[in-house]
């Protein structure tokens with residue numbers, strides 16, 4: 001079980017690498033009527049950010065520190081969690097929070113503007129339902145088990161929570177296999193030659209952090225099978241995803257507090273420690 005010594009690193013407050021370039025392209029306050037309040041390390045933010053990029057919806061970015069909870073963040077997100085959206089087309093401006101709700105909102109906007117979509121068409125309700133089953137699994141199992149694994153400290157807990165996380169990944173692959181038989185439209189990038197899909201965006205930020213943060217702090221290896229590996233390559237290399245990724249060190253530094261389960265790391269970490277649902 002790999003756990004290096006806690007060197008007291010702090011989370012980053014500014015994107016690096018490709019993500020920084022994307023922030024710079026979207027920093028003009030007059031460039032769009034939606035502001036994305038986000039933080040560079042946050043996987044919930046990354047979900048919506050990938051959706052903005054893929055659906056081609058104009059937006060500007062405002063990087064905020066969610067632990068300092070500036071007033072402008074509290075105005076759009078009542079618990080002071082990133083992400084939040086400020087919608088300038090309303091007078092006074094309106095707001096939305098919650099990554100899954102924001103994903104739905106962006107999808108609805110795109111249907112009526114750019115005509116892009118992460119979901120199978122509405123004429124395919126069963127395929128859409130399969131995608132939502134996949135996303136439900138990601139939210140209820142994959143995401144919480146990621147944090148349980150990363151925050152667990154003693155060796156036997158790490159073995160147990162590591163197995164739990166691996167099982168959640170295998171179950172996701174299983175759901176893709178089911179879609180492959182029943183409704184290939186519900187596959188996203190799992191299909192060779194497929195396009196980015198809803199589940200890829202829902203799960204991608206944690207798959208990515210599994211490939212760097214969990215690998216570094218827990219010695220975790222993602223499933224070895226060639227199909228899974230090829231899927232991850234397609235996902236991590238997809239332009240809409242890659243454009244939202246900072247350099248690896250940013251994630252390693254920002255997650256050290258989780259890996260050592262430092263007190264009051266975050267609302268997510270507190271929820272995991274007390275066995276409550278995620279905020």
Ligand SMILES: N[C@@H](CCC(=O)N[C@@H](CS)C(=O)NCC(=O)O)C(=O)O
Pocket residue numbers: 039041042043044066067080081082083097098099100265266267268278279
């Ligand atoms: N359910 C929220 C969760 C968002 C969330 O937990 N964001 C974290 C950063 S990754 C945060 O803002 N934490 C601030 C805190 O813990 O006070 C969503 O899906 O948007």
